[in-house]
Amino acid sequence: MQGFRFDPLRLPPEAAATRQRIRAYLSSEREAGRFAANRSWDSFDPDFSRRLGPAGFIGMTWPKRYGGQERSALERFVVTEELLASGAPCGAHWVADRQSGPQILKHGSERARQEILPRIAAGECYFGIGMSEPDSGSDLAAVRTRAVPADEGWRINGSKIWTSNAHRAHYLIALVRTEPPGEDRHAGLTQFVIDLSAPGLTIRPIRNMAGHHEFNEVFFEDHLVADDMRIGPPGKGWQMVLGELAFERAGPERFMSDYRLLVEAIDRAGPSPDARQAVEIGRLVSHAAGLRRMVTSIAGLIEQGEVPGVEAALMKDVGTTFEREVPEVVRRIAPAEPSLDDPADRYVDALARVTLQAPSYTLRGGTREILRGMIARGLGLR
């Protein structure tokens, strides 16, 4: 396909070695009872992240002088997929490691790099995402939060919404308008690193339908941010955000959010499944295998320094469609009444949690409709 690059990629030997290292690490964590399996990248556990960082598994690709390991993107990829497969609670550091850190490394000031990256890599510093606003969800270019030049840098007024973990993260990267909207509605936007402990911010919790507090609305009232907390040139925020989104959409978490439910369903079916169970599980596995290969190819593009925007959109659309199917399929082959009140039954518990989480899979990080529009553009239809 024109512009769709899913070239076969064989992982290099060092990636295999890294895989063994992270597997050994996770095994020891599990054996020590340090994490409940069946969590995922939306489970916030700072203790887990504070151990994972010093073990060398956060910020792996960054220069050593910023706390990184100077590993390849493929080694980082292997670590992320192993974390997901094990059901480790990665939510605390996930955004910082995946997209905020890389944005700062690539487009941030030297001060931002020195102050922030080593703390991320240590598993101590967490980020939220500051893109959406109440009136601009899918239509990101419609953001109305404004930054105007001030003595110390910029003064920001407005609000951001759906910022995961803003109440327990340290920073977010906010996309704000720095010039009035003109002919080109993508122009005049700028990204800034926002210190969530600084004055001029109010955080309002937004509980999700399962009753959990993950989302927030963040209000900016004359919030001051230094110019060296700017990401990329003023007015070029749209280009910045596209790059950030490609990273946000490109990883294995876009088909593995409920991987642990699949694992539990397999065990529920048992070693001698009936034909229905075998067929449906086999079908899901055939999908997972294809997706894993696609996401591996994308990791290869990232390793080559590419920004795989359309490929990431396509993989995320196919991957999240799969994620949405997993609970719907397994509930049919291993019937259960889902409940959050019986954690001892790991299958029922996973089914309940995933059922309540699944609607977000095709929304967060770009809705299905936005992604399909991007794919259609990649196909030359728009």
Place this chain on the structure above:
Amino acid sequence: MQGFRFDPLRLPPEAAATRQRIRAYLSSEREAGRFAANRSWDSFDPDFSRRLGPAGFIGMTWPKRYGGQERSALERFVVTEELLASGAPCGAHWVADRQSGPQILKHGSERARQEILPRIAAGECYFGIGMSEPDSGSDLAAVRTRAVPADEGWRINGSKIWTSNAHRAHYLIALVRTEPPGEDRHAGLTQFVIDLSAPGLTIRPIRNMAGHHEFNEVFFEDHLVADDMRIGPPGKGWQMVLGELAFERAGPERFMSDYRLLVEAIDRAGPSPDARQAVEIGRLVSHAAGLRRMVTSIAGLIEQGEVPGVEAALMKDVGTTFEREVPEVVRRIAPAEPSLDDPADRYVDALARVTLQAPSYTLRGGTREILRGMIARGLGLR
């Protein structure tokens, strides 16, 4: 739902009596070896129709003076669903009975009624549909075939496409432009009954992908049509065509085109199906049951003289989605390599024919996309 009327309907006693009559008739036909089962309303068999008419099952609702039986729309409905369930080859008279005859009865001239309706009811006179043109398929209002007043009535130039059976039918009802396109693109269209044996017509066959000749392109070159072969007032063709389409979309053939494949698959699975087969067949049956009730409700609306445009669109969308699923589901529970060369294996034969026909289900009579647009309008979204 606003405007969606699927009220429960209990069929009246006379419908039950009619059902027994048509069942007895079809049984005797089958026993006499007069039709191969597993055909449907797209199988053209004039012999079958010429027996069915005199038996009183065509044009049933029409006045006796035009060859009808003055039966209710619900009795006609029962006959159509029994024909479909039995796999009778109804293609010859189907369009004439369903939509062309009713259009002529309601909006045609007395001459047209007297000349044509009794022959339809006798099972001797067949119609094609003259709506689509090469450049106006879904966008019907874009028709370019033109009729201009002439001494004897109207002179028509242009062409119609996808006219099923034009090469073996007697008439078609054509939608043509009688006034230049203006502000209101739906204005200035008129419907005419076209005698396919008259001069000024050329019929070009269009074979379908299975190699069958059902479709045609009909070219009009100074074709003359008398004014009393006009349907409805000049310029009001759009209103005429909407009414015709509601009838075209409202019947049980919109979920029963491949009903016989389901029957064969049930027999293929046998009396002791495995769990996969039982579950999937049970699922399809649950869909069929709901659709049958919906289409029965629509028949009730028609009996009350309503034009159930939106309900028909909704039923057709749900019904054809079901029809598209049938071959995809049964091939998974009763695997076979489909072939047209083994008619003795009725399941394999039905599977092959349906597989090749299925793409048309969600196209003919209004594409899925057009229907969903109509439903959305019914929901108040447009």
Place this chain on the structure above:
Amino acid sequence: MSHPDDMNDSLSQLLLDQAERLFAEHAPRQVLEAADAGTPPEALWTALEEAGFPLALVPEEQGGAGLEVADGMRLVRLAAYHAAPVPLAETMLAAWLWSRAGGDPPDGEITLAPARPGQRAGIAGGILEGTADGVPWGARARHCLVFAQDASGNPCLALVGAQQRSARPGGRNIAFEPRDRLQFDRVQLAATALRPAPLLDSDGFLPLGAILRSQQMVGAMQRCLDHALGYAGERVQFGRPIAKFQAIQHMLAVAAGHLAAATAVADMAIDAMTAGETANGDLALAAAIAKARTGEAAGEVAAICHQVHGAMGFTQEHPLHYATRRLWSWRDEFGSEPFWQERIGRRVCAAGGEALWPMLAGA
């Protein structure tokens, strides 16, 4: 989308209007929130009892309102439309069955047990023995109507008071409705508390419970679609309401199709229940079809409506989840889709392909 009461029906508009006002007054947002947090909506239940709704299906001579089954099911849909967090449907059904068995239904909530496939209770010498999981409001209901078979396999109904059974409370479905484990540990029944079960076969409450949940899912789907249509008309992105995007329009058209099909089979089940009062209607098949098709529609409609709502519908603030969490719970209760699909499929296959049509259209 409209309210369930837009339908033509025989229930007086008066009664449905009354119910509508009752739910508006006694099941507002705060009551749903409180119920989710564990506080039962006592005022709501009291109001329902005062209106006579729990015993609506019971004949007047037995202390009820003598409502027709179809009208009662309309009320069940309306309660579900409002996500009323009370066992109204269960109580209506239990009271109806008990009255048909010749008993006078008691006041207060009545639940039904067993409620899951594969669970059974037994009766011998007037003594009830058994365990039932996932019983709706099992710990809170004042009475539990238990389906049990005696040694000869005869279906019986036992009316068991709260003090007679032990309950392990604390379980909830994902709509946070109580679903408790009840144990009947050699419960000695009074003579008037044990009766031959009308209408039921060895499946116990499963078919009628499935019909209840089907009606409720219809009501909750209507609510989802109402929410989504409203939201799509208001939410502006890229300079226009999202209702104007073809993708949104087509998704909602599909959802409307599922709702229409689900309503059709739920209506069909009502007919079968009604016929069952006087003739031997094919209740089991109608229940199976209703639950299978409605449950499938529930998943699709919930998914579509969440997609239309975007992140907003995923929040506790937005009321969408009161409907969708119920859909995701109810579709698995009293037998999930595959349970009933398999039933249908086995019956259809055993009869053979040509027998399907008479099964659908009547002999």
Place this chain on the structure above:
Amino acid sequence: MSHPDDMNDSLSQLLLDQAERLFAEHAPRQVLEAADAGTPPEALWTALEEAGFPLALVPEEQGGAGLEVADGMRLVRLAAYHAAPVPLAETMLAAWLWSRAGGDPPDGEITLAPARPGQRAGIAGGILEGTADGVPWGARARHCLVFAQDASGNPCLALVGAQQRSARPGGRNIAFEPRDRLQFDRVQLAATALRPAPLLDSDGFLPLGAILRSQQMVGAMQRCLDHALGYAGERVQFGRPIAKFQAIQHMLAVAAGHLAAATAVADMAIDAMTAGETANGDLALAAAIAKARTGEAAGEVAAICHQVHGAMGFTQEHPLHYATRRLWSWRDEFGSEPFWQERIGRRVCAAGGEALWPMLAGA
């Protein structure tokens, strides 16, 4: 959409260009029409033989072109993209296997039998016995490579000439490709015509046949999507190309997703075949995954591309059906999706949930 040869690959551009020209010249529309009507495309086959494609995978020292497996599969996709109505894929695979078994592959078309699950042939004392249905070009191929097991269950290959087997010709799949019944009636094999089978286990040709069909489906899906993208850009309705409608865009985006996923698993199967040359690669699992996922994608892509084409794509005139009829045929050959899905599922379940990840990502 692009041609299969846009990929980076090791096959020289020269060779693929040559193949492209060859198909353009020898497999134009008229040749496809004639083949559908029963006239074999002899000039096409002759041209393919002259180019050395049928024996492309055979080592040079055994008279072949010594092409790598991956490049050979690229050629298979290209032939399928052009709907070339010849058993090129089957011949390439048969010749490759026979050469790996130590034999020198003959000229002419070679087919594979048995080709369906559950069918078997046996060898005893150099005598072959068995029946195989649905054999691709079974009546026309000059040779048939037969998989058979001897009395001890050892997998063998037998090369059988046309005069040695009886054929019931006339069967075709719905792409009108010949699928004949072959009978091996006490066929006495020459010593050089019977060899121990490399790579194969008791499944015989099923896994490798499944991989062939997977590659072919990738090629045919690429063609479908190319057709649909072209048509959507040209066809004007309501005053604009239908490509501008969101419904069309989203459908085609979904199709592109299926194609990408199918390509990924088809590539994976090529890796497994390649690995199998030197190590004990997990061919069976890779084949199962490839056929299951590709077959599922084939149905979806064909459906979407027909929907985009409207009535036009339903005609014999429009070339779309040369691709879609092949997809509908190939997905059921060498085991349909559920056949392979069940294999995968049984293996995964037997190993347990935690073993799935190492199975996907490597131990």
